[in-house]
Amino acid sequence: MEAIEVILIILMLLEARECFKRIYGVRSCWVRPALQNRDNHGFFSTHFGFTEEFKQAIRMEKPVFVLLLSLIRERISKNSNRPSIPPEFRLYLTLSYLAHGGSKPFYSCAFKIGLSTMKEIVGETCDVLWEILGPVYLSVPLKDEWKRIATDFYLMWDLPNCIGAIDGKHINIFCPSNSGSLFYNYKGTYSIVLLAVCDANYTFTGIDIGAYGSQSDGGILWNSGFGKLLYNGKLDLPENGILPDTDISFPHYFVGDNAFPLKSFLMRPYPGANLPLDRQIFNKRLSRARRVIENAFGILSCRWRILLSPLQMSPAYAEKIVKATVVQRSISTRRKATVLKKDCGGVMFQVDVLQKARRVGSNNASQNAFKLRDILKNFLVSHPVQSRPQ
Structure with a gap:
């Protein structure tokens, strides 16, 4: 087989691979390059450790946040083979969104997570807050x-x-x-x-x-x-x-x-x-x-x-x-x-x-x-x- 034919076969295989990814939703990477510096430059990492910025972001005192997190940590923790978003990140994101409202794409950009991930985290955390704390604080x-x-x-x-x-x-x-x-x-x-x-x-x-x-x-x-x-x-x-x-x-x-x-x-x-x-x-x-x-x-x-x-x-x-x-x-x-x-x-x-x-x-x-x-x-x-x- 001539070299040109080998090159053509390789190109065809690569094109078929890309078509397969598009059709079946296979991802080339788990986290987009623009979001991979979340742990160093995301909103959570730059504000969570500072008292004044923390309170302004979620309109809540740190002790109340810690108590709340201890009550729901088990339910919002995720386990997988790759690094997962920690529960404190999930709760902090949800409370920030509730405290200020606004555009979901903005929070996706600020916290450096995907838009669909942001929507899923907020929805799941709100469900857990209601399921665990509703019967305690809002029972007749x-x-x-x-x-x-x-x-x-x-x-x-x-x-x-x-x-x-x-x-x-x-x-x-x-x-x-x-x-x-x-x-x-x-x-x-x-x-x-x-x-x-x-x-x-x-x-x-x-x-x-x-x-x-x-x-x-x-x-x-x-x-x-x-x-x-x-x-x-x-x-x-x-x-x-x-x-x-x-x-x-x-x-x-x-x-x-x-x-x-x-x-x-x-x-x-x-x-x-x-x-x-x-x-x-x-x-x-x-x-x-x-x-x-x-x-x-x-x-x-x-x-x-x-x-x-x-x-x-x-x-x-x-x-x-x-x-x-x-x-x-x-x-x-x-x-x-x-x-x-x-x-x-x-x-x-x-x-x-x-x-x-x-x-x-x-x-x-x-x-x-x-x-x-x-x-x-x-x-x-x-x-x-x-x-x-x-």
């Missing part, structure tokens, strides 16, 4: 905890027997393909809904994530696992308590706005304008306690700024992001490790699958609920707000 409170919450609401916001403020927050997203008007909300944007309950100290005690933006808050509550327990009387709420300085027995209740139905366990303001003075006083006192959930949403968005702008991702991926931010918020308000000993057998206030809420007749208020609201109104009017240390 027990009876003694409900009583503590009621005491806090009266001491801080002068509202007796209140065990939580409830409201919904629209998390803006870009319109998903072929979704029609499911995600289109009354504000004229596309969103999924975060429905949450919080205590008097702005700490979330339960959440529901993933409902369509077109649904009402009352419908979302009805279709959530927490709402079904609440409506069916199967939630471990305290027995009726005596209103202060009276002999009136009154049930424990949540407070919400006019989007929720009036129930014996759910107080809402009197509707309408030009109300009598006593009803105006009641509405103001109720709103004074209800605003804690609005403040909790504001604190959440300011801490995890990815929520300040529309999320350019699928609704399922956006749900992962929101779950992780809520869990982080709960950790920051309960830093003591003893909280981890809390009973994890409760039912979380969460919907796993996006579902369309049905209209339900039970959203109508009962005569008993109207009477209870009037009783509470008369008590609040006769007991003005008192100055107490916050």
Whole structure:
């Protein structure tokens, strides 16, 4: 065989090899040359060891990060025949993305990892954060905890027997393909809904994530696992308590706005304008306690700024992001490790699958609920707000 024929055969083999790589996705190298200096010049290596830069990057103190990493290290560690990305890198990248938001390609460039790898790491880490910490920090409170919450609401916001403020927050997203008007909300944007309950100290005690933006808050509550327990009387709420300085027995209740139905366990303001003075006083006192959930949403968005702008991702991926931010918020308000000993057998206030809420007749208020609201109104009017240390 002549030399020219040998050369042609070699060239043909090389061309066939490249075609095989393109067709079957075989990679010539595991890490692209531009990303191979990650350990020396990537964002993680240049900022992780410095206290000030560390806090600015993830908006979290180092001890909290270390505690968080110890809880999820085993789940986010990867084992392979080639060097894998360490768990602290994965958590640091995820928290940086949640803390500031922005373009995924930017984080891919800054941390010197592939774009698909960056998306996979953030998604997996958010899932692990929710699966491990959600049942601990967001399980439904027990009876003694409900009583503590009621005491806090009266001491801080002068509202007796209140065990939580409830409201919904629209998390803006870009319109998903072929979704029609499911995600289109009354504000004229596309969103999924975060429905949450919080205590008097702005700490979330339960959440529901993933409902369509077109649904009402009352419908979302009805279709959530927490709402079904609440409506069916199967939630471990305290027995009726005596209103202060009276002999009136009154049930424990949540407070919400006019989007929720009036129930014996759910107080809402009197509707309408030009109300009598006593009803105006009641509405103001109720709103004074209800605003804690609005403040909790504001604190959440300011801490995890990815929520300040529309999320350019699928609704399922956006749900992962929101779950992780809520869990982080709960950790920051309960830093003591003893909280981890809390009973994890409760039912979380969460919907796993996006579902369309049905209209339900039970959203109508009962005569008993109207009477209870009037009783509470008369008590609040006769007991003005008192100055107490916050």
